[in-house]
Amino acid sequence: MKLHLKIWRQKNGEEAGKFVSYELPDVDEGSSFLEMLDIMNEQLVGKGEQPVAFDHDCREGICGMCSLVINGEAHGPQRATTACQLHMRHFKDGDTITIEPWRAKAFPVVKDLIVDRTAFDKVIQAGGFVTARTGSAQDANATPIPKPIADKAMDAAACIGCGACVAACPNGSAMLFTSAKAGHLNLLPQGQAEKDQRVMKMVSAMDDAGFGNCTNYGECQAVCPKEITLDFIAKMNRDYAVARVRNFFNHAC
Amino acid sequence: MELNSNIPEGPMAQKWSSHKTKIKLVNPANRRKYHVIIVGSGLAGASAAASLAEMGYQVSCFCYQDSPRRAHSIAAQGGINAAKNYQNDGDSVYRLFYDTVKGGDFRAREANVHRLAEVSVNIIDQMVAQGVPFAREYGGLLDNRSFGGAQVSRTFYARGQTGQQLLLGAYQQLSKQIGLGAVKMYNRHEMLELVLVDDDDGQKHAKGIITRNLVTGKIERWAADTVVLATGGYGNVFFLSTNAQGCNVTAAYRAYKKGAGFANPCYTQIHPTCIPVHGEQQSKLTLMSESLRNDGRIWAPKTKELAQKVRKGELKANDIAEEDRDYYLERKYPSFGNLAPRDISSRAAKEACDDGRGIASTGLGVYLDFRDAIKRLGKDVIAQRYGNLFDMYECITGDNPYEVPMMIFPAVHYTMGGLWVDYNLESNVPGLFVAGEANFSDHGANRLGASALMQGLADGYFVLPYTLGNYLGKQGIAKAGKISADHPAFDEAEKSVRDRIDKLLSIQGDESPRSFHQRLGKIMWDKCGMARDKQGLTEAIQEIQALRKEFWSRVKVLGEDGELNQELERAGRVADFLEFGELLCRDALMREESCGGHFRSEHQSMPEDPEVKAGLISEGEAKRDDENFAFAGVWEYMGDDVEPKLNKENLVYEEVHMATRSYK
Numbered sequence: 003m004k005l006h007l008k009i010w011r012q013k014n015g016e017e018a019g020k021f022v023s024y025e026l027p028d029v030d031e032g033s034s035f036l037e038m039l040d041i042m043n044e045q046l047v048g049k050g051e052q053p054v055a056f057d058h059d060c061r062e063g064i065c066g067m068c069s070l071v072i073n074g075e076a077h078g079p080q081r082a083t084t085a086c087q088l089h090m091r092h093f094k095d096g097d098t099i100t101i102e103p104w105r106a107k108a109f110p111v112v113k114d115l116i117v118d119r120t121a122f123d124k125v126i127q128a129g130g131f132v133t134a135r136t137g138s139a140q141d142a143n144a145t146p147i148p149k150p151i152a153d154k155a156m157d158a159a160a161c162i163g164c165g166a167c168v169a170a171c172p173n174g175s176a177m178l179f180t181s182a183k184a185g186h187l188n189l190l191p192q193g194q195a196e197k198d199q200r201v202m203k204m205v206s207a208m209d210d211a212g213f214g215n216c217t218n219y220g221e222c223q224a225v226c227p228k229e230i231t232l233d234f235i236a237k238m239n240r241d242y243a244v245a246r247v248r249n250f251f252n253h254a255c
Numbered sequence: 256m257e258l259n260s261n262i263p264e265g266p267m268a269q270k271w272s273s274h275k276t277k278i279k280l281v282n283p284a285n286r287r288k289y290h291v292i293i294v295g296s297g298l299a300g301a302s303a304a305a306s307l308a309e310m311g312y313q314v315s316c317f318c319y320q321d322s323p324r325r326a327h328s329i330a331a332q333g334g335i336n337a338a339k340n341y342q343n344d345g346d347s348v349y350r351l352f353y354d355t356v357k358g359g360d361f362r363a364r365e366a367n368v369h370r371l372a373e374v375s376v377n378i379i380d381q382m383v384a385q386g387v388p389f390a391r392e393y394g395g396l397l398d399n400r401s402f403g404g405a406q407v408s409r410t411f412y413a414r415g416q417t418g419q420q421l422l423l424g425a426y427q428q429l430s431k432q433i434g435l436g437a438v439k440m441y442n443r444h445e446m447l448e449l450v451l452v453d454d455d456d457g458q459k460h461a462k463g464i465i466t467r468n469l470v471t472g473k474i475e476r477w478a479a480d481t482v483v484l485a486t487g488g489y490g491n492v493f494f495l496s497t498n499a500q501g502c503n504v505t506a507a508y509r510a511y512k513k514g515a516g517f518a519n520p521c522y523t524q525i526h527p528t529c530i531p532v533h534g535e536q537q538s539k540l541t542l543m544s545e546s547l548r549n550d551g552r553i554w555a556p557k558t559k560e561l562a563q564k565v566r567k568g569e570l571k572a573n574d575i576a577e578e579d580r581d582y583y584l585e586r587k588y589p590s591f592g593n594l595a596p597r598d599i600s601s602r603a604a605k606e607a608c609d610d611g612r613g614i615a616s617t618g619l620g621v622y623l624d625f626r627d628a629i630k631r632l633g634k635d636v637i638a639q640r641y642g643n644l645f646d647m648y649e650c651i652t653g654d655n656p657y658e659v660p661m662m663i664f665p666a667v668h669y670t671m672g673g674l675w676v677d678y679n680l681e682s683n684v685p686g687l688f689v690a691g692e693a694n695f696s697d698h699g700a701n702r703l704g705a706s707a708l709m710q711g712l713a714d715g716y717f718v719l720p721y722t723l724g725n726y727l728g729k730q731g732i733a734k735a736g737k738i739s740a741d742h743p744a745f746d747e748a749e750k751s752v753r754d755r756i757d758k759l760l761s762i763q764g765d766e767s768p769r770s771f772h773q774r775l776g777k778i779m780w781d782k783c784g785m786a787r788d789k790q791g792l793t794e795a796i797q798e799i800q801a802l803r804k805e806f807w808s809r810v811k812v813l814g815e816d817g818e819l820n821q822e823l824e825r826a827g828r829v830a831d832f833l834e835f836g837e838l839l840c841r842d843a844l845m846r847e848e849s850c851g852g853h854f855r856s857e858h859q860s861m862p863e864d865p866e867v868k869a870g871l872i873s874e875g876e877a878k879r880d881d882e883n884f885a886f887a888g889v890w891e892y893m894g895d896d897v898e899p900k901l902n903k904e905n906l907v908y909e910e911v912h913m914a915t916r917s918y919k
């Protein structure tokens with residue numbers, strides 16, 4: 003198929019960027035979206051033009067590295083699919099496709115389609131863990147966990163940390179990402195001891211990193227490639243409220 | 256090159272515990288004086304970094320991705336083994352040890368494997384304590400499945416995302432330490448050189464690395480008391496593999512060029528169940544978890560004529576009658592059937608395709624069929640077990656596996672070879688430790704399913720924290736933190752990195768690094784893939800040498816050094832693959848036997864062989880030569896374009912009797 007591409011080009015974080023148009027005469031519909039970009043880049047190199055920089059690694063929808071806004075949608079038109087898992091058979095011969103980076107205050111552009119997502123790591127560093135020093139664990143079956151709870155925790159833990167939720171949110175909020183991690187750990191017995199601290203610290207790290215507030219647009223859920231649901235945001239809000247109250251009384255007494 | 260495996264004395268089952276009581280410890284108050292560099296943040300690197308930081312060492316950790324959470328361990332689907340025997344089906348440390356030694360076709364070091372089996376149980380405890388949401392039964396206890404040819408259910412899993420969940424567990428623990436300032440994390444930093452410094456014991460010790468900041472292009476020096484490489488496998492030397500795009504051999508290969516032995520590079524694992532190649536523009540191959548083989552049946556049409564009709568689109572898989580289907584694994588290996596080990600299953604698929612019975616438009620594919628399982632168990636059960644894998648398959652191919660059989664073909668997946676290490680995971684370069692897929696230690700010539708995750712975490716959590724301390728303790732506190740990055744050895748290493756980058760950028764030829772990589776991959780796959788022979792390997796070596804020359808005169812690397820430059824990154828990795836590929840072929844040529852993932856067409860069982868006559872194995876199976884090849888082949892760098900030298904670590908089997916691997 004033949005495609006017209008409009009791609010965001012930006013030399014680095016300091017300089018302004020712009021859309022540049024490219025023509026691709028022949029793309030196999032079995033190719034993935036990123037393979038289509040590979041083909042385009044090979045063409046550019048052939049012509050002596052700088053190829054387009056974009057993030058990617060696993061190319062199987064799990065590492066969370068790919069991060070493209072395709073025709074205005076984070077990860078493109080397919081539901082529950084990362085950009086790397088999107089295939090060209092979902093486009094038509096002659097289509098025009100616009101490709102942009104994630105756009106959010108907390109994710110500054112590094113180059114072309116690449117952004118800096120270290121703000122996510124900071125949220126996890128603040129409290130997205132269970133403290134269990136190496137070698138200190140009890141037998142794995144000592145604490146049974148009801149299957150529905152383990153399954154729900156797994157639903158949340160499936161988050162790949164891609165940041166599409168932030169890119170899609172008009173406020174640039176990281177609530178879906180943060181609530182997925184907090185939800186995963188707070189649901190499990192192993193996560194109870196640090197539950198209050200966890201949610202308070204993660205929320206405050208999220209604010210410090212420059213993510214916006216959640217005003218319930220729900221765009222995040224719509225683009226999430228792992229189908230993380232808004233329930234986790236509701237759960238985190240509850241956990242947060244409880245933690246605040248408990249914290250207040252603990253300090254008051 | 257001196258290869259001392261340092262296997263502790265004593266009976267197999269006591270080696271590790273007695274070793275632990277004898278090795279040197281570093282006093283807790285002194286640990287903060289030592290600086291440890293860990294390259295890699297996969298299961299091996301992240302678990303080591305977190306554990307060593309918890310113990311009090313100063314740790315710096317490096318990865319090339321934008322976050323440690325994205326290391327390729329994330330992509331593992333199927334599961335992780337552990338000898339917990341929660342299913343009461345007769346599993347034990349000994350059985351896991353035995354299976355791993357046998358599965359590795361008697362080319363692994365027994366003592367290491369035994370330790371791996373011992374600590375496997377601690378891994379599960381540790382990961383559960385960290386909140387890894389493994390699959391559970393309704394009673395709330397952990398669920399297990401049988402995986403990759405094991406006859407017990409010892410595999411723990413988290414849906415089809417076990418690697419992701421384990422890595423996130425280790426990443427979270429690492430993140431805590433980063434937050435505390437105990438680990439300094441350097442994302443988007445690529446290690447391009449290892450730095451060796453003369454020690455007063457007359458040897459060169461690993462004391463630092465040189466990296467390139469992938470955002471700014473800045474070349475930086477890092478000094479430390481010891482260096483750990485946990486940089487993953489080199490499957491991308493084949494261009495197409497199930498590895499992530501950035502997986503590379505650079506770190507390990509740089510260490511090799513600095514004197515570390517590279518062991519068994521030819522042991523590469525070809526995974527039987529991947530989605531077939533669709534065309535020239537393909538950039539990677541996607542694995543379909545092996546767990547599918549628990550319920551799916553593998554077959555090819557019985558005749559060439561039928562297969563040809565399928566390829567032409569005149570006949571659909573579902574229209575092929577039962578009696579025209581060859582369930583070749585069930586036929587050839589009745590007791591293991593569709594669960595036969597990876598190397599055996601892959602070769603059987605290749606045989607069917609070589610025989611003209613392959614499907615898919617290319618003729619390079621066989622079926623993995625769920626029709627009977629759906630009939631037996633119902634669609635819901637199958638959806639529960641494999642739903643996400645079926646979705647992934649449909650997303651990539653556009654076919655619905657509930658209705659038509661999947662098409663699969665083998666693909667390069669894992670590399671058993673790696674830097675040589677002793678029992679302590681220390682290479683022959685003092686102070687250089689190697690963990691995870693990057694070392695050669697535990698899987699011999701073939702890795703069993705669900706054992707790589709186990710090994711990565713065993714190395715990082717339960718081995719290195721002891722053995723690294725042993726090295727540092729022996730070095731003594733007087734040396735702690737004494738090497739600085741101003742040492743002349745760093746000048747030299749940094750200069751070589753800069754020169755190479757300048758050279759890559761100066762050629763400005765007419766062919767992209769990617770195109771060279773693709774061409775290398777084709778040579779490797781055609782002549783050093785699932786079946787290898789002397790003639791093909793000899794040709795491959797010459798072709799790679801010629802391609803390398805071409806690369807250094809015709810490669811075109813656009814852009815500059817002082818910026819984010821993915822072309823330059825790729826060019827550097829491809830340049831190393833172009834040297835390493837030759838080493839791999841040399842190793843394959845040297846090893847005049849077939850074992851595990853290494854199959855030499857000249858060495859296969861013949862109808863007149865006693866084992867074949869006795870019905871123990873079929874004709875055409877891998878034929879080991881224990882008399883002449885029961886050793887790890889460890890290559891020593893002798894200079895550019897000079898033949899490397901082969902060193903041998905002889906493998907002695909005290910516990911497991913060397914026998915022909917039979918899965919009949």
Ligand SMILES: Cc1cc2nc3c(=O)[nH]c(=O)nc-3n(C[C@H](O)[C@H](O)[C@H](O)COP(=O)(O)OP(=O)(O)OC[C@H]3O[C@@H](n4cnc5c(N)ncnc54)[C@H](O)[C@@H]3O)c2cc1C
Binds near residue numbers: 333418444497502668
């Ligand atoms: C698709 C797939 C499925 C798999 N499924 C299973 C399974 O079900 N069970 C199982 O046991 N095993 C499985 N494996 C194998 C297993 O996942 C890997 O062997 C294992 O995770 C490797 O871990 P590692 O820590 O050694 O390396 P990796 O996780 O690959 O990490 C390597 C690290 O090194 C860094 N790095 C590499 N080079 C450099 C450099 N030059 N400079 C700086 N940093 C560098 C990377 O950034 C990364 O952080 C699977 C593998 C694949 C590809």
Ligand code: SF4
Binds near residue numbers: 229
């Ligand atoms: S919640 Fe969904 S969209 Fe957000 S980072 Fe996680 S996987 Fe990506």
Ligand code: FES
Binds near residue numbers: 059084
């Ligand atoms: S490249 Fe890994 S999720 Fe897309």
